[in-house]
Amino acid sequence: MHNIGVLTIYLGLAISIYSFIAFIVGVIKQDQKWVNSGKNGVLTLFLLTSLTIVLLLYVLATSQFQFKYVSMYTSSDLPIVYKLSALWAGNAGSLLLWTFLLTMYTTMVAFSNKMKGNPMVPYISTIMLGNAIFFYFILATTTRPFELNDFIPSEGNGLNPMLQDPGMIIHPITLYLGYVGLAVPFAFAIAALILKNVDSFWIRMTRRWTLLAWLFLTLGNLLGGYWAYLELGWGGYWAWDPVENASFMPWLTVTAFLHSVMIQERKGMLKVWNLSLIILSYALTLFGTFLVRSGVLTSVHAFGDTNLGTYFLIFMGIAVIFAMYVMMSRYHLLKKDSDHFESFFSKESSFLINNLILVCAAFAVFWGTIFPLISEAVRGTKVTVGVPFFNTVMSPILLSLLFILAICPLIAWQKSTIKNLQKNFLIPALLTIIVAILLFIMGIRTIYPIIGFTLVAFMLFTHISEIFRGVKARSSVTLENYPIALIRLISKNRRRYGGYTVHFGIALIAIGIIGSQNFSVESMKTVAIGEKINIADFEITYENLAQKSEGLNDIIFAELKVQKNGKHVGYIQPEKIFYSNWQQPSTEVGMISSWQEDLYIVISAWERDLRATFVVRVNPLVKWIWTGGVVVVIGTLFAIWGGRQNQVIPRYRGTVRKVT
Structure with missing residues (x-):
């Protein structure tokens, strides 16, 4: 098995190099035979990578x-599902997964029906194969998945308990699908x-690919936050951990890209900006991988030194320098026939401002992430940038x-008149003022929450x-009733209304973030059996502390009765799980x-006399975050697979010579 596994990796490196060369020769000689050979190499590489990952x-x-x-x-007692998910628990397996997904994407592009006969295929495949060669080189020389031990241990170390959670089965895969x-x-x-x-041909051709990558990044971030909320026991869902930031930054820049390309498609503007955004986004995925595997940071996500x-x-340096060189060499073409903004009060301007805000957010996160590294390099002391910095900077950005x-x-393309602005925004503005007054009457007086909730409204x-x-408008033309007009309007404009659905999801997420960040309360208290903990409107009665076993694991759990405003709500059972092969216990939150709101309880410590210490939190509106995430996913899927796409052909008509 060892020899087969190692052989597949060396063969993968050889085939990726061959295919890379074959495409280049095919382009230079304009010979379809070499291009076809390169495509066959891509398919062979994918099958070989699939075999390698199956072996592991x-x-x-x-x-x-x-x-x-x-x-x-892994260990022998580990459930099979977690033995398999250990594939991405360490460097070697996760890099093999990255390589597998990369070859999968390359094969899908090279053999896509929409790309049949397209002269861009050998160029695209060559660029992606350049990435594959790098990852295969790492697998073959530095991080070897099939490396043998000097002696065979009787038992394995086991999987980190924090990774033994259903969320960790899906979360890494979704992030990798987005990254790659x-x-x-x-x-x-x-x-x-x-x-x-x-022109905008490449944008139209890659729209679905970009949306798909954005969707997986979104899912990865949301699932990671949900897992952290339930598994780590600290009461939050986003700690601005460096590796969390590493997945958030490309999400911000790709979000900016997806908005700004609309301007290029419609007006032929922002060509340099859009290319810069996609180069930056891919560079940030490599930067995130560097953070995880460099050992320069401390993180629950990092793979160590x-x-x-x-x-x-x-x-990353080679990829960015090469991309920037190619872009600057075509700069005169990119600026040619480029349109200009006609008015500040236009949809184009609002999209550009949206882009600037998102890029500023990405830069703020980037700066907060790398500042400890810079301070250590310059002053010899690592200055930690904590949650308060990120919250302070990101709140006004949000x-x-x-x-x-x-x-x-509601802003028109090209130019909006004052009359149109008044007409379009009068009713929404009046309704928003009413919401602001109601929030004030309800007792919300803190500046950030009242502004935030008002803006969401x-x-x-x-x-x-x-x-x-x-x-x-559709009903007046077609004489359809409003429900039918709504259904047909949405179905025929899925890109637009899928985007609006995503915006609705973002609004729900914002409600959850604003509520949980500004109104959560926490109490830590040691109580004896029969005593109560009062927090907000809840009364929690500590009824029992017991122990049970599941397999080789021991579990300490508490039984708590919960009442709210004098009415029985239910029972909560927070746990501490002790693993036979792991020093630190894991936390199972009771909620x-x-x-x-969420009533969120963690058992912190206990004594022989059964006195126990609990950390109790009331987190308002957190459920809105996860619901908003579901809405975002639905809207994105609607936009990706909805309707017929524009039929486009490239301006470049280069061909390769047929072989007779």
């Missing part, structure tokens, strides 16, 4: 501890530049973004107003969740 999954599932990776991240998926629009962009095809950081820095999202749907009202206007 097999040795993980069968606990073959002669392999170092298996003994480090950004290689596709990056490759399209560079290929278009090389071919001097600087390795020398991989140097390799990733070098590769409010600004909500305002732009609110006004964008304004955003929802403007979107509803825009949808109503569309339905009314009662509702749309209004």
Whole structure:
């Protein structure tokens, strides 16, 4: 098994190099035979990578501890599902997963029906194969999945208990699909530049790829937050951990890209900006991988000290320099026939401001993430940038973004007149003022929450107003009743209304963030059996402390009765799980969740006399975050797979010579 696994990796490196060369030769000689050979190499590479990953999954599932990776991240008593998910628990397995997804994406692009006969295929494939060569080089020389132990241990170390959670089965895969998926629009962009095809063709061709990568990044971040909320026991869902930030930054820049490309498609503007955004987004995925594997930071997500950081820095530098060189060499073409903004009060301007806000947010997160590294390099002391910095900086950015999202749907392209602005915004503004007054009457007096909730309301009202206007206009023309007009309007404009649905989801997420960040309360108290803990409207009675076993694990759990405003709500059972092969116990949170708030309880410590210490939190509106995430996913899927796409062909008509 060892020899087969190692052989597949070396063959993968060889085939990726061959295919890379074959495409280049095919382009230079304009010979379809070489291009076809390169495509066959891509398919062979994907099949070979699939075999490699199946082999590693097999040795993980069968606990073959002669392999170092298996003994480090699994044990014989580990459930099979977690043995398999150990694939991405360490460097070697996660990099193999990255390589597998990269070859999968490359094969999908190279053999796509829409790309049949497209002269961009060899260029795109070459760029993606350049990435594959790097990852195969790492797997073959530095981080070897099938490396053997010097002696065969009788038992493995087991999997980190924090990773033994259903969320950790899905969360890493979704993030990797997002990370690696950004290689596709990056490759399209560079290929278009090389071919001097600087119009919006490459954007239209990669729209679904980019949306798909954005969707997976969104899912990865949301699932990571949900897992942290339930599993880590600290009461929050986002700690501004460096590796969390690493997945958030490309999400911000890709979000900006998805908005700004609309201006290029419609007006031929922002060509340089859009290319810069997609290059930056892909560079940030490599930067995130560097952070995880460099050992330069402390994180629950990091893989520890390795020398991989140097390799990733070098590769990231080469990729960025090459991309910037290609873009600057085509700069004169990119600026040619470029339109200009006609008015500050236009949809184009609102999109640009949206972009600037998102990029500023990405820079703020980037600066807060790397500042400890800079301070250590300059002063010799690592200065930690904590949650207060990020919350202070990001709060006004979030409010600004909500305002732009609110006004964008009702602003016209090119130029909006004062009369049109008054007509479009009068009713939403009046309804928003009413909401602000109601919030004040309800007792919300803190500045950030009242502004935040008011902006969310304004955003929802403007979107509803825009949808109503569309339905009314269609109904007046087609004489359809409003429900039928609504259904047909949405079905025929899925890109627009899928985007609006995503905005609705973002509004729900914002409600959850504003509520939980500003109104949560916490209490830590030691109580004896029969005593009560009072917090907010809740009364929690400590009834019992007991122990049970599940397999080789011991579990300490408490039984708590919960009442709210004198009415029985239910029982909560927080736990501490002690693993036979792990020093630190894991936390299982006890929680009662509702749309209004989460009652969140963690057992912190206990004594022989059964006195126990509990950390109790009341987190308002957190459920809105997860619900908003579901709405975002629905809207994105609606936009991706909805309707027929524009039929486009590239301006570049280069062909390769047929072989006779």
